[in-house]
Amino acid sequence: MTALMNRDEFRTALENAIKGRSANTSPFSLAWANGTLTREHLARWAENHYHYVGPFADYLGYLYARMPERYTEAKDFLLANMYEEEIGGDRHTDLLIRFAEACGTTRERVVDPDNMSPTTLGLQSWCYAVAMREDPIVAVAGLVVGLESQVPSIYRKQTPTLREKYGFTDEEVEFFDLHISSDEIHGERGYQIVLEHANTVELQQRCLKICELGARMRLLYTTALYHDYVEQRGEAPALANAA
DSSP, rough: OOOOOHHHHHHHHHHHHHOOOOGGHHHHHHHHHOOSOOOHHHHHHHHHHHHHHTTHHHHHHHHHHHHHHHHHHHHHHHHHHHHHHTSSSSHHHHHHHHHHHHOOOHHHHHOOOOGGGHHHHHHHHHHHHHHHHHHHHHIIIIIIIIIGHHHHHHHHHHHHHHHHHHHHOOOTTTTHHHHHHHHHHHHHHHHHHHHHHOSSSHHHHHHHHHHHHHHHHHHHHHHHHHHTTTTTTTTTTHHHHHH
C-alpha cells in the first residue's frame, strides 16, 4: 500500500505530475514562442482563452462556498484570487480583450461562446465540474496547482516574442505580464494549501491524479487550437518547420 508522503516528497510528486505535460510542449505554444504564428492565429487563441479563464472567478466561487470553514487561509486565498481577477484593478478579462483587439478581432467576437472550439468548452466544463464536485482540497490541486501554476512558465516563453516579433506594445500585452507575477504567487499558495491539508494517503493520491489530469487538459486544449486554426487551414507545414 502507498505510504503517506511527507511535505517534501509530496511537493516533488505534485511537480512531477505536471512535468512533461505542460502546455509549453504543444505545437501551438512552440509556434508562438518561435514567432511563426500570425496575429490571426493569436486572435483565435484569445477568443478561446476568454472562455477558459473568463469564468475562473466563478470556478473559485463555487470552490470557496464548499471549502470547510476551518480552512481559513484557504478561503482567504480563494477570495483574494477572485478579487484580483474581477475588481482588484483592471479586470483580467478586459486586459485579455485588449490584447485580442490588438490582434484584429473584436470584443463582440471574443465574448461570443459560439467562437470557442469544442475542446475549449470541454476544458471550461471540466473546471466547473472540479469546482462543484471534487473534494475542495483536490479541487485546489486541479485548478490552482495543475492549471494556474503553469501560467508563468508558459507566458515567460511567449511574451518576449509578442514584443520582439509581433511588435505589440506594453499596454497590449499587460495581460501576460500581470499573470507571470500573479499566478506565480497563486500557484505557490495553491501548493501550500494542498501540502497542508491533503493529509491522508487517499487525498494525496487524488491530488496527484487531478494535477496530472489538469495538466493534460490544458495541453489538449492548446494542442487543439493548433489543429483547429493552423493545421486545418493548410498552414501547419510552414509553422511546424519553423518551430
